[in-house]
Amino acid sequence: MTTKTSRISGFHKLLPEQRLAKVAEAVGLEPSAISHLSNTGNLDISVADSMIENVIGTMNIPLGVATNMLVDGEDVLVPMATEESSVVAAVCNAAKQCRSTGGFFTAMSGSQMIAQVQLVGVSNPEFARLQILEHKEKIKALCDETDPVLLKHGGGYRDIEVRILQGRTGPMVITHLIVDTRDAMGANAVNSMAEAVAPFIAQWTGGRTYLRILSNLADHRLARARATWSLEEIGGVDVRDGMLAAYDFADIDPYRAATHNKGVMNGISSVVLATGNDTRAVEAGAHAYAARSGQYRALTQWEVDGQGNLTGTIELPLAVGLIGGATRSHPTAQIALKILGVTTAERLARTIAAVGLAQNFAALKALATTGIQKGHMALHAKNIAVMAGAVGDEVGQVAKELVAAGKVRVDVAESILKGLRD
Numbered sequence: 001m002t003t004k005t006s007r008i009s010g011f012h013k014l015l016p017e018q019r020l021a022k023v024a025e026a027v028g029l030e031p032s033a034i035s036h037l038s039n040t041g042n043l044d045i046s047v048a049d050s051m052i053e054n055v056i057g058t059m060n061i062p063l064g065v066a067t068n069m070l071v072d073g074e075d076v077l078v079p080m081a082t083e084e085s086s087v088v089a090a091v092c093n094a095a096k097q098c099r100s101t102g103g104f105f106t107a108m109s110g111s112q113m114i115a116q117v118q119l120v121g122v123s124n125p126e127f128a129r130l131q132i133l134e135h136k137e138k139i140k141a142l143c144d145e146t147d148p149v150l151l152k153h154g155g156g157y158r159d160i161e162v163r164i165l166q167g168r169t170g171p172m173v174i175t176h177l178i179v180d181t182r183d184a185m186g187a188n189a190v191n192s193m194a195e196a197v198a199p200f201i202a203q204w205t206g207g208r209t210y211l212r213i214l215s216n217l218a219d220h221r222l223a224r225a226r227a228t229w230s231l232e233e234i235g236g237v238d239v240r241d242g243m244l245a246a247y248d249f250a251d252i253d254p255y256r257a258a259t260h261n262k263g264v265m266n267g268i269s270s271v272v273l274a275t276g277n278d279t280r281a282v283e284a285g286a287h288a289y290a291a292r293s294g295q296y297r298a299l300t301q302w303e304v305d306g307q308g309n310l311t312g313t314i315e316l317p318l319a320v321g322l323i324g325g326a327t328r329s330h331p332t333a334q335i336a337l338k339i340l341g342v343t344t345a346e347r348l349a350r351t352i353a354a355v356g357l358a359q360n361f362a363a364l365k366a367l368a369t370t371g372i373q374k375g376h377m378a379l380h381a382k383n384i385a386v387m388a389g390a391v392g393d394e395v396g397q398v399a400k401e402l403v404a405a406g407k408v409r410v411d412v413a414e415s416i417l418k419g420l421r422d
């Protein structure tokens with residue numbers, strides 16, 4: 001018996017293998033589990049150790065490649081990192097079905113991030129607002145001095161907005177620094193600028209500044225994608241109208257919208273993760289944007305064009321970069337960017353938006369026709385086979401029988417496996 005405690009003094013100062021030994025001792029890990037965690041695959045333990053704290057190993061996620069994507073007239077192969085079956089296949093299918101109409105057409109509103117500086121303790125917030133706005137030039141200089149490298153790459157300060165909010169603790173004056181972060185996601189860049197500007201805002205207004213951090217609702221960095229699916233490719237009016245009804249449902253009901261958007265994010269987060277970008281930052285921005293009207297709604301829109309074809313659009317904040325964070329430090333992310341062939345953060349964001357739209361098309365079509373489970377379970381059968389204990393060739397054989405039986409369940413997989421082994 002081991003006595004488990006979460007108090008491990010000096011844990012963070014240890015080497016990864018020493019930490020692993022401590023954890024193994026604390027919870028009684030088998031030697032096989034220790035050796036499993038010691039094998040970090042294609043991410044060197046020293047790189048992992050420099051990325052986050054208290055590292056003991058790595059967690060590998062499958063990396064798939066979506067085919068058939070035609071984005072702004074160019075074919076792209078899209079790397080997607082996800083643990084969920086059907087996500088990659090969905091994108092491949094949806095992308096194939098809109099090639100005849102030219103694929104995806106994309107755009108971007110800009111590459112500007114927002115950093116917020118919170119000012120409190122002013123009895124005359126309107127007055128303070130103007131005091132801040134009067135110092136635009138000084139604020140620009142402070143921002144640009146903070147990140148000369150960004151400036152060299154054509155980025156830097158663009159504008160300020162000053163908003164007054166009424167909080168429970170009194171009024172607060174919120175300054176938005178709007179900064180073009182070019183090929184960087186820009187969190188560190190704009191956070192540093194907010195910290196540099198804040199003391200001056202306090203000095204000019206006589207108030208007190210508290211928070212100085214970016215907003216993930218990056219609505220000056222909206223990625224847009226649109227595509228048309230012909231009636232023929234969809235499979236007729238009934239399927240199209242079923243898809244439209246599914247979209248209508250999502251747009252008026254937050255319970256449905258959450259699942260609709262989860263599907264969209266299946267595609268988006270997979271590419272964000274594969275390229276070493278911050279999935280939480282993108283997800284927070286997407287969901288906040290979906291709720292901008294005051295009601296949480298669908299991130300995509302579906303309509304019918306003059307010929308009866310289905311047209312889809314998506315617009316969401318997509319703060320992703322090619323520089324900084326894990327995009328540079330994770331070797332797989334670098335290779336994923338190479339597979340994509342993108343050389344700007346804007347091109348990456350636009351491609352990701354197209355993937356989100358493709359994913360949503362596939363989900364709506366499945367829901368409007370056979371239901372989501374048929375295709376999903378066929379692909380999920382291998383996971384179920386592994387859960388039942390299948391190894392090597394058994395996995396494929398058990399999965400095939402599960403699908404043929406129309407019962408993709410662990411108990412069924414166990415009995416098929418038993419039969420095979422007997």
Ligand code: NAD
Nearest residue numbers: 149150153181182183184185186187188189278281324325
């Ligand atoms: P970073 O600071 O590592 O790199 C960006 C810097 O690279 C720029 O400031 C600039 O000085 C330089 N640079 C060089 N070439 C450039 C080019 N072509 N375009 C733009 N900049 C160039 O990274 P970052 O993008 O500022 O921050 C991203 C990281 O911040 C992510 O890891 C994210 O997880 C993390 N983060 C996120 C949040 C949040 O989302 N709320 C908060 C804090 C940190």
